[in-house]
Amino acid sequence: MTTVTRFAPSPTGKLHVGNVRTALHNWLLAKKTGGKFLLRIDDTDAERSREEHVDSIRADLAWLGLTVDGEERQSLRFEIYEREFRRLVDAGRIYRAYETSQELDLKRKVLLGRGLPPIYDRAALKLTEADHAAKAAAGEKPHWRFMLDHDQPITWDDGIRGAQNFDARQMSDPVIRRADGSWLYMLPSAIDDIAMGVTDVLRGEDHVSNTATQLQMFSALGATPPRFAHEALLTGSEGKLSKRLGALGMADFREQGIEPEAIVTLLARLGTSDPVDPALDVDALAASFDLSRFGRAPARFDEADLHRVNAQIVHRLPFARVAHLLPKGMGEVAWEVIRPNLAHIDEASGWWQVVTGPVSAPAFDDETRAFLDRAAALAATLDWAADPWRALTAALKDSTGRKGKTLFLPLRQALTGQDHGPEMAALLPLIAQEEAVRRLSA
Numbered sequence: 358m359t360t361v362t363r364f365a366p367s368p369t370g371k372l373h374v375g376n377v378r379t380a381l382h383n384w385l386l387a388k389k390t391g392g393k394f395l396l397r398i399d400d401t402d403a404e405r406s407r408e409e410h411v412d413s414i415r416a417d418l419a420w421l422g423l424t425v426d427g428e429e430r431q432s433l434r435f436e437i438y439e440r441e442f443r444r445l446v447d448a449g450r451i452y453r454a455y456e457t458s459q460e461l462d463l464k465r466k467v468l469l470g471r472g473l474p475p476i477y478d479r480a481a482l483k484l485t486e487a488d489h490a491a492k493a494a495a496g497e498k499p500h501w502r503f504m505l506d507h508d509q510p511i512t513w514d515d516g517i518r519g520a521q522n523f524d525a526r527q528m529s530d531p532v533i534r535r536a537d538g539s540w541l542y543m544l545p546s547a548i549d550d551i552a553m554g555v556t557d558v559l560r561g562e563d564h565v566s567n568t569a570t571q572l573q574m575f576s577a578l579g580a581t582p583p584r585f586a587h588e589a590l591l592t593g594s595e596g597k598l599s600k601r602l603g604a605l606g607m608a609d610f611r612e613q614g615i616e617p618e619a620i621v622t623l624l625a626r627l628g629t630s631d632p633v634d635p636a637l638d639v640d641a642l643a644a645s646f647d648l649s650r651f652g653r654a655p656a657r658f659d660e661a662d663l664h665r666v667n668a669q670i671v672h673r674l675p676f677a678r679v680a681h682l683l684p685k686g687m688g689e690v691a692w693e694v695i696r697p698n699l700a701h702i703d704e705a706s707g708w709w710q711v712v713t714g715p716v717s718a719p720a721f722d723d724e725t726r727a728f729l730d731r732a733a734a735l736a737a738t739l740d741w742a743a744d745p746w747r748a749l750t751a752a753l754k755d756s757t758g759r760k761g762k763t764l765f766l767p768l769r770q771a772l773t774g775q776d777h778g779p780e781m782a783a784l785l786p787l788i789a790q791e792e793a794v795r796r797l798s799a
């Protein structure tokens with residue numbers, strides 16, 4: 358059976374690293390076996406869902422390279438939910454209830470006060486048809502609860518957490534639909550997972566108890582449930598996913614010069630103890646993606662790690678991937694010479710400026726000045742196509758006795774205006790010979 362996974366964000370805000378990690382892991386899980394990855398927009402909450410967020414979710418997934426094999430929207434599927442809802446009502450698995458949130462609160466407090474778990478007491482099940490009619494006449498509308506089967510054991514083998522056991526008696530019948538007819542997340546999601554042939558639900562561990570409930574929904578709907586796996590939540594370096602990280606979207610990372618490959622590379626491994634391999638090979642990343650590598654301890658996301666991985670990625674990016682981002686005239690050879698010095702792609706233009714000039718060198722003492730004049734004279738005679746740096750430094754070493762730093766640093770400073778930078782042997786041929794002579798004799 359082909360693996361089908363889905364990423365099911367509610368479009369009530371932009372994606373943060375935690376959401377993106379879930380999306381990525383679902384994508385990798387599908388890709389690993391040539392399966393399908395679906396994007397499901399969970400927009401049953403019309404009030405909080407925004408089209409601009411749907412657009413930014415799509416744009417972020419595209420930017421990250423997480424191609425989707427299909428997109429669904431819950432707001433276009435209300436008829437289907439209605440039909441399945443009716444079926445469950447008729448089967449006695451969904452019932453009407455009227456308690457206000459204050460009443461429920463009070464019930465919970467009383468139970469807790471007696472040292473009992475705050476489970477809904479199913480008082481609404483005792484209402485007669487006459488009671489319902491009276492409520493309707495008084496303008497009271499019911500909300501709807503799914504009736505858990507107390508005799509059906511709830512167990513599953515979680516892809517990350519291992520064997521899970523829940524007792525339906527210890528759980529409240531969940532409200533699945535509000536009095537105004539709007540849907541809560543739980544039932545539509547189960548209906549969709551069935552309809553869309555989802556084989557694997559991989560989501561955060563904040564959904565573990567929802568899974569316990571939804572397993573009974575799958576069975577009430579007459580379906581075999583998908584496999585479930587729940588990932589430990591992401592925390593920031595300070596312990597929990599900080600406000601800052603929760604607020605940072607992909608656009609913010611993009612602005613900081615973080616490449617999508619860096620995010621993918623880091624998040625693919627976050628939560629495992631496997632090393633991050635900045636190899637730029639998503640097929641390999643998918644092939645080695647393995648839920649059993651993920652632990653139950655919270656996964657720590659550190660922005661500093663992301664910047665470190667980003668630099669490693671930039672050092673490997675091929676010219677074709679970055680060409681449109683580079684200054685005009687900067688070609689493949691220059692990119693390969695310059696990229697080991699970059700933390701972000703946009704720093705390439707600074708180094709390209711060093712190649713094309715002008716550069717401003719520091720003031721040199723008289724002796725060094727004389728040395729550089731000699732270098733300029735020599736440079737003018739060299740074959741620029743045949744390793745001019747080696748020829749230049751070898752000749753200068755012989756004729757001046759300078760070596761090491763006293764030989765190399767003034768040359769670098771005069772030629773680039775900098776103390777550090779790309780390998781001079783690779784950089785010098787990029788600088789035109791006349792320009793190099795001019796810089797040395799300036």
Ligand code: GLU
Binds near residue numbers: 364366367542546564
């Ligand atoms: N819309 C739900 C959420 O964002 C989806 C959870 C799920 O993956 O089932 O929490």
